[in-house]
Amino acid sequence: MLQTVTVVGVGLIGGSFALALREAGFTGRILGVSSPRTLETALRLGVINEGIGLEEGIRRADLVYLAQPISQILEVIPQIGPWLGPDAVVTDAGSTKVEIVRAAEAHLPPGAFLGGHPMAGKESRGVESAEAGLFRNRSYILTPTSGNPRGHLSSFRDFLARFECLVFELTAEQHDSIIAYYSHVPQLASTALAVTVSGVNGTKKAAGPGLIDMTRLAMSSYTVWKDILVTNRAHIGPALDDYISVLQQLRASLGTPEMERFFATGESLARGLRTDFDFIDKT
Amino acid sequence: MLQTVTVVGVGLIGGSFALALREAGFTGRILGVSSPRTLETALRLGVINEGIGLEEGIRRADLVYLAQPISQILEVIPQIGPWLGPDAVVTDAGSTKVEIVRAAEAHLPPGAFLGGHPMAGKESRGVESAEAGLFRNRSYILTPTSGNPRGHLSSFRDFLARFECLVFELTAEQHDSIIAYYSHVPQLASTALAVTVSGVNGTKKAAGPGLIDMTRLAMSSYTVWKDILVTNRAHIGPALDDYISVLQQLRASLGTPEMERFFATGESLARGLRTDFDFIDKT
Incomplete structure (x- = not known):
């Protein structure tokens, strides 16, 4: 069972994922990795339970949700492998998938990663604009890779199913x-x-x-x-x-x-x- | 004072013009020239007071509002000159202006015509979709031509001013x-x-x-x-x-x-x- 979720990049998408997770019945702890100012806002708005540094955030997570800009996701993936618990899993919300999936396959344990792309957004940005319903009535694309997926990934999929979004799979290339x-x-x-x-x-x-x-x-x-x-x-x-x-x-x-x-x-x-x-x- | 207005082409734009005119305080008579089926609907919806043929509609009008597709406006302009009363004026709602203004200058008395283009519309068409507020908060472009404008054209402009649209002038070429x-x-x-x-x-x-x-x-x-x-x-x-x-x-x-x-x-x-x-x- 998912106990601890760490959102890396608590902006519009990361913050909305945290809120949607809560609305879908997640009762565990949500940690946030972001700039001090963003963490302060996210705590004040009740989006996360705790602000934390990257390494400790990864070490404590059952599920890591990478929601930064793509270039930062690509920088973070090679670092976090050693900190990841034996059952922990990682997903992301990057808008392109080939390079991210390639980095994950190179640096993360097989079965620990599942790429994602929520087709959601709005004109305003930042955690202040986050909302639990952001993914509702939108597509959410997953790009599964090789390796027998770790169990927490199916918990993640279960939560997605409760977001009322259309979840479907493509290869990263497709x-x-x-x-x-x-x-x-x-x-x-x-x-x-x-x-x-x-x-x-x-x-x-x-x-x-x-x-x-x-x-x-x-x-x-x-x-x-x-x-x-x-x-x-x-x-x-x-x-x-x-x-x-x-x-x-x-x-x-x-x-x-x-x-x-x-x-x-x-x-x-x-x-x-x-x-x-x-x-x-x-x- | 405008007593009789004839709308030629009682669709979304022509019908909305009739309704907007009414809402702006026009108390005279609104005649409609269109297909029998459209006239029936327009009468039933209270958009016009009377359906009529083209020649009689022009003969009785103080103001003629041409709201058909451009090609039909271009066919009608050369016909109506002889039927136009000595004070009557003509305007149109065509989305392009150079060819229409050229036709009006060739076939209508100087000062009788003022080209127009209401920048309004919606996805649904036909008189059923007409509404008094269609022009509100939209631009309405006029393309004045040579000749000392007949008096009814300033009455027309007075009504436009009450539609709460942004009225401004360009040459047809501009x-x-x-x-x-x-x-x-x-x-x-x-x-x-x-x-x-x-x-x-x-x-x-x-x-x-x-x-x-x-x-x-x-x-x-x-x-x-x-x-x-x-x-x-x-x-x-x-x-x-x-x-x-x-x-x-x-x-x-x-x-x-x-x-x-x-x-x-x-x-x-x-x-x-x-x-x-x-x-x-x-x-």
Whole structure:
């Protein structure tokens, strides 16, 4: 049974995981590893029971939840192996998986690690924005690796099942290649649109609701995206090429009947996203 | 004083104009020109007072509000000149302005026409979706042309002022060139993203809120967009080239420090859109 969970990186995701765990009935202890200021806030908000240093946090944990930016996860994984108890397990919430899983396979005992990616977030960041319901009605992807999984990993999965999120598995490679299209290209499409519009010499008053929609992602933090773009560059490059190529085809079809086919394909995909997975939050 | 207003094309926009006019205190008569089925619905919903044919509707009107698709507006303008009363005025709600204004200048008496573009809409269409508040907290662009404007046009502007929308003027050329960036490229960016994602061989369950945001416009009706793309092709082509060029620069900056500058520029534009025009609906 899970007795002690250590969240490393008590921000929006790590803090929400702690709160969701509590809401799902976890009665053990939640330790937090973060900056002193964040720990103070997390304690005040009742998100964690105790702030602690990395080494002791790992030594005491049954489950370690790594929720820092990807580059920090990649720095921490090689350090923690020696501190990990014989039954302890590690999962993470990094938005790219190939490099993280590779590090875990190199540095952690077989069966001790399970990669994860909760497809959740919001515009505001930090533990102040954490909420127990952040994962509800969202996808939560797991990327299992080789090795017979330690028992605490199935306890972790049991808790996830109570978060009311759609849990499913992909290989790390499948994850990074699909997410390049579903998340990383959309981010760059939004940033590029905002950059393009910023070059227009004309009144911003003419902006309508469509542009507002399409530039929401452009407000994302580069601190988060930097690591994603670096670690998944191999998949994002070709996915972005595909997007550019479709745009060039649309450009060539301006004012021709061919355009109708693009609209039909796009509409069908967009409506499908909203109806095939009914439970997914459509807002 | 405006006594009789004729709405040609009693759909979402035309119907909402009629309702907004009423809410703003218009006490005269509202005539509707549309298909028999639409007129029946519009009468039942109290959107118009009377359904009527085009010629009689124009002959009786002080103000004509053209709210059909652009191609139909372009067909109607050359017909209605001879039926227009000596004080009657015409405005329209077409999403592109250069071709419409050109037609009006060729076929309507000087001072009788004022082009307009309400930057409003919603996912559902038709008179059933019309609402008095559709224009509230949205921009409403006017594109004045040469000729001393007839008096009823200032009554029209007075009513617009009561719609609580942000009314401002551009030339038709400025309008079409700016809107290519603010509305038409965002639409094509969304359609292209949906088309790109539709080609991915992988579970749609991995779709997150970002992709949902970025594919909302892709559900737009091609019936509406066909005319926009045809009549504003001259501006959309170069604007789309700019967008593609920015995407190619982002592609080249993947994993380099240069990317940070793009994110900063995009974020600044996106936040500015949301704060510079406080009253604009941010949802």
